[in-house]
Amino acid sequence: MGKLDGRVVLVTGAARGQGEQEARLFAAEGAKVVLTDVLDGRGGAVAKELGAGAARYVHLDVGEEADWSAAIAVAKETFGSLDGLVNNAGILRAGALVDTSPREFAEVCRVNQLGTFLGMRAAAPELIAAGGGTIVNTSSIAALSGMLLLSSYSASKAAVLAMTRVVALELAPKGVRVNAMCPGAIDTPMTDPAVPGPSADTADTAGAERAAAFYRKAVPLGRIGRPEEIARLALYLTAEDSSYVTGQHFVADGGWTAGVPLGG
Template identity: 40%
Template sequence: MAAADRVALVTGAARGQGAAIAARLVDDGFYVAACDVLVDEVAATVTALGGDRAIAVALDVTSAPQWTHAVSTVVERFGALTTLVNNAGVLHRAALSDETPGGFEGSWRVNCLGPFLGIQAALPQLRDADGASVVNTCSTGAIRPFPNHAAYGSSKWALRGLTQVAAVELAPAGIRVNSVFPGPVETPMLDEATRTRLAGHALTGRIGKPTEIADAVAFLVSDHASFITGSELIVDGGQCLQIG
């Protein structure tokens, strides 16, 4: 299947990794629906891409009705949906003793419920597509524990499990489901002080760039990865090799 025949829906696409993923897929010849709850920002991101291969779609990933509307919008505009990139996420830090039910649940709703709702909403279209694929953005927080990340880490561990179950369940339908595990990346999710601190401890002497995550996603949704499903691609500059 040629990239020109592929249509991707990317969540969290207003900025950072999501914007980079949307741009890379457009460059690769995909039609792209860039989705985000930040309506003005995702519209500006699409405008910056230029051309007619991308559209901006308002989407709160925790809302099933909004997912239904987003998928319908994509199909109405581009005629199909072949590729889903569940990139939207929130980083929430709190010690166990200070965490609240609302804070904990909020992380889970965006980081795990959102991808579940997305897969469910996109499934009829993906079943009809040739070379369909899903990529979920997990985190190195789903590989090793980080203090004060109970909500974030556990939600990403859950997403890791969801990815594996979906890969097994959807493989007979020809739908590949994989995940990327970014380490620290230069996005608005991390403030400047945190970026500097993490770079100072990094094996490579720096943190990642959004385009480096986009490159990994582009590979997983391409024909070069046609025999890969249930894969966990770590893109962390060696963070998970470090002890402590």
């Protein structure tokens, strides 16, 4: 028996990184998973590996309302209902305030903030119709503590936390729980120079070594996080293990925001 037997969950940004690990773990725990992304080749391959009976891939630009309607429709047509949503898709742009254009700021907020809003708005009626469900939003420790050069990213992720609390209050009487995760640095293509991005040909090995040295000093646990560790937190917030939890945020950062590690 899996923790998500009989559940149908949609995961955004599921072609790689945290979203991919969430989709894989959820399927292993018995869920029917709708994987969504804009990286169609990669996302389709993950869904194919999981099997047609357990997974379906759908193209979804989270900033497009019409894409959300289509993805929700596919979930219902394929698996009969929708019981859970994991808003994982996100982008990061780093730069000094004076070097960040309004267009770049809006681009980050479109994916991270508007995308989360549209996802909750599209999924809520289906979750209510299913008799209750869960929404897990992905924020960041950048929403809780200032991080140099991340004004647009931090703003968008702080908005995710605010929306999580408000929507949790709205949907609690209807049996829908809404929570947020605040990961620290996680070993994914978005944050790790050792992993080539979608347009990169080679990994930045030297950058990866510098990053590893930084995390050994900055993070009390001495390392960057693994995407499967965040997937396990998403599973907790989606499964009945967290049945009395809503409107909360959960930090998974290896102790980074706990304080300044002075020893060692």
